[in-house]
Amino acid sequence: MPDSFPPLPRFEQQVADLRDYLLKFARLQLRNEAWAEDAVSDTLLAALSKPQSFGNRSQLKTWLVGILKHKVVDALRLRSREVCQGDETLDSTEDPLDYLGFKADGHFIEPPAEWGNPEQQASSRQFFEVLEVCASQLPAVQGRLFLMREWLELSSEEICKELQLTPTNLYVQLHRARLRLRECLELNWYGRAP
Amino acid sequence: MMPLNRTCKQAAALMVAREDLALPLADRLALRLHLLICKACPRFERQMLGMRNGLKQWRNYQAPD
Numbered sequence: 001m002p003d004s005f006p007p008l009p010r011f012e013q014q015v016a017d018l019r020d021y022l023l024k025f026a027r028l029q030l031r032n033e034a035w036a037e038d039a040v041s042d043t044l045l046a047a048l049s050k051p052q053s054f055g056n057r058s059q060l061k062t063w064l065v066g067i068l069k070h071k072v073v074d075a076l077r078l079r080s081r082e083v084c085q086g087d088e089t090l091d092s093t094e095d096p097l098d099y100l101g102f103k104a105d106g107h108f109i110e111p112p113a114e115w116g117n118p119e120q121q122a123s124s125r126q127f128f129e130v131l132e133v134c135a136s137q138l139p140a141v142q143g144r145l146f147l148m149r150e151w152l153e154l155s156s157e158e159i160c161k162e163l164q165l166t167p168t169n170l171y172v173q174l175h176r177a178r179l180r181l182r183e184c185l186e187l188n189w190y191g192r193a194p
Numbered sequence: 195m196m197p198l199n200r201t202c203k204q205a206a207a208l209m210v211a212r213e214d215l216a217l218p219l220a221d222r223l224a225l226r227l228h229l230l231i232c233k234a235c236p237r238f239e240r241q242m243l244g245m246r247n248g249l250k251q252w253r254n255y256q257a258p259d
Binding site for chain 2: 061062097100102105106107108111112113114115125127128131132149150151153156167170171174175178179181182185186190
C-alpha cells in the first residue's frame with residue numbers, strides 16, 4: 001500500500017467523525033431531516049467503499065462535501081415535486097422589496113445602511129454562523145432554491161431543468177430569499193452595535 | 195417614462211435579480227445610470243456585493259477540525 005493511503009481504521013474513524021459536519025449542510029440544503037440523513041449516509045458509505053480514491057487526508061472535508069453535494073443533487077432531483085412545494089402561500093401577496101422601505105414614488109424612505117467592509121466582516125467565523133441561521137430560517141422552498149444557487153453553485157438554468165421549474169417561478173423565489181436573507185443579516189450581523 | 199429611467203425601487207429589484215440572471219442590456223445601462231446619479235442605491239449595491247462576497251467565503255470556508 002502506498003504511503004499516501006491513510007491506514008484504514010483511522011480513515012474510517014475520520015470519515016465517521018465528520019458525520020455531523022456533513023449533516024449540517026445536508027439539513028440546510030434539503031430542509032428535511034429524513035432526506036438529509038439519507039444523503040449523509042449515502043455519502044459516508046460511498047466514501048468508505050472507495051478510500052483509494054481519496055489521496056490527501058488534509059482535504060478529507062472537502063472530498064466528503066464534494067460527494068455529499070452529488071448525493072444531495074440526486075435527492076433533489078428524485079423529489080423534485082416535493083422540493084418545490086410547501087411555502088408559496090406564506091407570503092405570496094407581499095412584495096418583498098417592501099422590507100427595504102420605499103415611498104410611493106419609488107425612492108428609499110431611509111437610505112440603506114452602510115454595511116462596512118465586507119472583506120473584513122465576512123472573514124469571521126461568527127459571520128458564517130449567523131449566515132447559516134439566517135439561511136435556515138428561510139421558508140423551506142426558498143431556502144432549498146437559494147442554497148442550490150449558493151451552496152451547490154448550480155446555474156439558474158440547471159435548477160429549472162433539475163426541478164422542472166419555470167424561470168419566472170425560480171426568480172420570484174430567489175428574489176424573496178435574497179431579500180429575506182439581507183434583512184436577517186442586517187438585523188443580526190451588520191446592524192449590531194459595534 | 196424615459197426608457198432608461200428607473201426608480202430606486204426598480205433599481206433595487208434589478209440589483210437583486212442580477213445575482214441570478216443576466217439582465218437585458220437596457221436594464222444594465224439604466225442601472226448604471228441610476229447608480230451614478232443616486233446617493234442611496236450605491237449603498238444597497240454595496241450590501242448586495244457584501245452578501246455575494248460573504249456567501250462565496252462561506253461556501254469556500256474550510257472549518258478547522
